[in-house]
Amino acid sequence: MTCPTIRQGLVFCRHPVQNRLTSGQGRLHDDTIEPRTYSCGVAKLSATDTQAGANSLRSGPDGRGRFGIFGGRFVAETLMPLLLELDGAYRAAQADPEFRRELDYYLKDYVGRPSPLWFARRMTRELGGAKIYMKREELNHTGSHKLNNVMGQILLARRMGRTRIVAETGAGQHGVATATVCALFGMKCAIYMGATDVERQKPNVFRMRLLGAEVVPVTAGAGTLKDAMNEAMRDWVTNVHDTYFLVGTVAGPHPYPQMVRDFQSVIGVETKEQIMAAEGRLPDTIVAAIGGGSNAMGIFHPFLDDPEVRLIGVEAAGCGLDSGRTAASIERGRPGVLHGNRTYLLQDADGQITEAHSISAGLDYPGVGPEHSWLSDIGRAEYVGATDQEALDAFQLCTRTEGIIPALESAHAIAYAAKIAPDMAEDRIIVVNISGRGDKDIFTVAEHLGVKL
Amino acid sequence: MSRIARRFATLRQQGRGALIPYVEACDPDFDTSLAILRGMPAAGADLIEVGVPFSDPSADGPTIQKAALRGLKGGSTMKRVLEMVAAFREGDDETPIILMGYTNPIEAYGPERFCADARKAGVDGLIVVDMPPEEADLLAGPAAAAGLDIIRLVAPTTPDDRLPVVFSGASGFVYYVSITGVTGTRTASTDELAHALPRLRRATDLPIAIGFGIRTPELAANAVSVADAAVVASALLNTLEATLDANGQATARTVPAVLEQLRALADAVHAVRK
Ligand SMILES: Cc1ncc(COP(=O)(O)O)c(C=O)c1O
Numbered sequence: 001m002t003c004p005t006i007r008q009g010l011v012f013c014r015h016p017v018q019n020r021l022t023s024g025q026g027r028l029h030d031d032t033i034e035p036r037t038y039s040c041g042v043a044k045l046s047a048t049d050t051q052a053g054a055n056s057l058r059s060g061p062d063g064r065g066r067f068g069i070f071g072g073r074f075v076a077e078t079l080m081p082l083l084l085e086l087d088g089a090y091r092a093a094q095a096d097p098e099f100r101r102e103l104d105y106y107l108k109d110y111v112g113r114p115s116p117l118w119f120a121r122r123m124t125r126e127l128g129g130a131k132i133y134m135k136r137e138e139l140n141h142t143g144s145h146k147l148n149n150v151m152g153q154i155l156l157a158r159r160m161g162r163t164r165i166v167a168e169t170g171a172g173q174h175g176v177a178t179a180t181v182c183a184l185f186g187m188k189c190a191i192y193m194g195a196t197d198v199e200r201q202k203p204n205v206f207r208m209r210l211l212g213a214e215v216v217p218v219t220a221g222a223g224t225l226k227d228a229m230n231e232a233m234r235d236w237v238t239n240v241h242d243t244y245f246l247v248g249t250v251a252g253p254h255p256y257p258q259m260v261r262d263f264q265s266v267i268g269v270e271t272k273e274q275i276m277a278a279e280g281r282l283p284d285t286i287v288a289a290i291g292g293g294s295n296a297m298g299i300f301h302p303f304l305d306d307p308e309v310r311l312i313g314v315e316a317a318g319c320g321l322d323s324g325r326t327a328a329s330i331e332r333g334r335p336g337v338l339h340g341n342r343t344y345l346l347q348d349a350d351g352q353i354t355e356a357h358s359i360s361a362g363l364d365y366p367g368v369g370p371e372h373s374w375l376s377d378i379g380r381a382e383y384v385g386a387t388d389q390e391a392l393d394a395f396q397l398c399t400r401t402e403g404i405i406p407a408l409e410s411a412h413a414i415a416y417a418a419k420i421a422p423d424m425a426e427d428r429i430i431v432v433n434i435s436g437r438g439d440k441d442i443f444t445v446a447e448h449l450g451v452k453l
Numbered sequence: 454m455s456r457i458a459r460r461f462a463t464l465r466q467q468g469r470g471a472l473i474p475y476v477e478a479c480d481p482d483f484d485t486s487l488a489i490l491r492g493m494p495a496a497g498a499d500l501i502e503v504g505v506p507f508s509d510p511s512a513d514g515p516t517i518q519k520a521a522l523r524g525l526k527g528g529s530t531m532k533r534v535l536e537m538v539a540a541f542r543e544g545d546d547e548t549p550i551i552l553m554g555y556t557n558p559i560e561a562y563g564p565e566r567f568c569a570d571a572r573k574a575g576v577d578g579l580i581v582v583d584m585p586p587e588e589a590d591l592l593a594g595p596a597a598a599a600g601l602d603i604i605r606l607v608a609p610t611t612p613d614d615r616l617p618v619v620f621s622g623a624s625g626f627v628y629y630v631s632i633t634g635v636t637g638t639r640t641a642s643t644d645e646l647a648h649a650l651p652r653l654r655r656a657t658d659l660p661i662a663i664g665f666g667i668r669t670p671e672l673a674a675n676a677v678s679v680a681d682a683a684v685v686a687s688a689l690l691n692t693l694e695a696t697l698d699a700n701g702q703a704t705a706r707t708v709p710a711v712l713e714q715l716r717a718l719a720d721a722v723h724a725v726r727k
Contacts, residue, residue: 064587072587072588073585073587073588074556074585074588075585076582076583076606076608076630077585077605077606077610077611077619077630078512078609078610078611078630078633078634080610080611080615082610221508221509229511230509230510230511233511234511234512234513237512237635238634238635238638239633335560336557336560337555337583338509338557339509342560347557350530350531350561350562351507351531351557351559351560352507352508352557352558353508353509353557354508
């Protein structure tokens, strides 16, 4: 379904993404809900400080898998022993130099890391303001940042002796990445994907099947990522003896948010080195799109303790933040419990989860990783929205000025960067995370532009 | 003594096992589910589980998923669920009622207010599927203050050394999820049950109910021959679903069909002498 306000036709104007931001930082709360205050953030921080040092924002989660009040392990008892086992196995792997060596080998020679940090000269000139750099995660094998995490988890699953992988996918990028490593290691693979997403991401569905994965369309709910996540959890609980649940974003029960963040942090670690080499200083602003939040967490995390670096997560505002059709969980949701963790969720007054909407399948999720909820509450990162229209415009801007076709997910980040860059001085630096490439999205974009393929 | 403890004590005296049927609130509408609930004790229910519909029942199979959706369509909210229990209590002060659901609707209602209101409505115990002992502090205080039992789930995957963790803070009874899987799918074999129960008995003195996959009178009888109670949910919901008209509305068959099936299950359970 499209928003009623989507313009058809290609955009050729010079500043196509200068639409006014409909978002404020203010949150819309349902009147019938009793205001509750949560203790969170800074006060609890000191208790969780370990290796990252006193006052570090990088030391979470605590022993219970919490970031302030967010996170945790809200799962059925059947899964609880498995999460405890996973936590132990992950710790052991982290402490094992051999695991690190193995992962580095695959990241370099299979994923294709490091990914470049590209100075977007023409886009910078066109927007007329801050220098825009692009972290080129779309150049990874399989075309997105997803493989960073998948590579780490598949090596862990192998260490744990699992032979079958289940995963959820929205845009299909995580599904493709997962199917890819299952092909690489000869493992059985079942990918749960909402029926709506199967429809709008056909190339990825075909790709997964070519790779030997079983793609299971999920018709429950609106047939999007949330429903796929439910179904993947049901599969896992049914096949616990041989199956590893390979979560694709920084959500789910502990230790997934931590583990996925750690594997994705390679993005931020490289960015830091690369920007120091290019500019001799840290960037002023980092912008990334937020679905579940893994590409954003990956680029943010190494900068959490650099307060001079502004971190901006761009949620999908869908038809507009106040349209009732968004995927902006932090800006338009309230804390609740879904898929194993406490986080900001789109929900009604009775605690029923509401359907998200975004033009981008990968952002179409009513929740967000718990660490983002915490970073928002303590004010370390800012969360804003970009609409379907703004993403479409930014998709074209990036393609036209840089010769890079970004994923619609990443186009949300570009849209916001394009919005703020003109108001920043020319010596300021913005890094945008280009989380994926947009080949998978050309059908969706063509449809919205009124072009028949 | 709580209603749950009293009921199990009476059953033990009589040398009988318990049947615990399940009804989803507002499935497919408030009045129908209330009529089923009211008819359950006379049809042989010893305790009753009332399902609180949730949009994302990730531990449930297709049958309960559909029931939850029908319940939400039928106007279920936490407030309505509690009204339903209160209406039941007007005519029955003995049969224990256990609410079964997920964390988020409770958190949205506010844990303290929820426990107090549930108690007032006549609820006796809570089963919160996605709240393992590690997260139980959210409800432990308010539930204790309101005198509600927290019924803990234990699974085949729960190792022996974890049993004390699971049973600490448990009260009322213990719910053994007899298979690794979602509701309404596979059935545990007699062997599996015979193996599992002694392991649990060594770790708790609470009565043990077996649930997940019990769909026939024979399976229910089998379950109470080793445990103290059998929970039947999906089988009853399938029956209910089969009586609905093309628009998903209840028909004249709906309430009697569910209660007839319940009676057959109860007869089998109550024939087992312990
Ligand atoms: C290219 C791309 N970017 C971003 C996302 C959103 O996920 P996350 O927020 O976890 O990075 C997806 C998800 O499918 C994606 O495919």
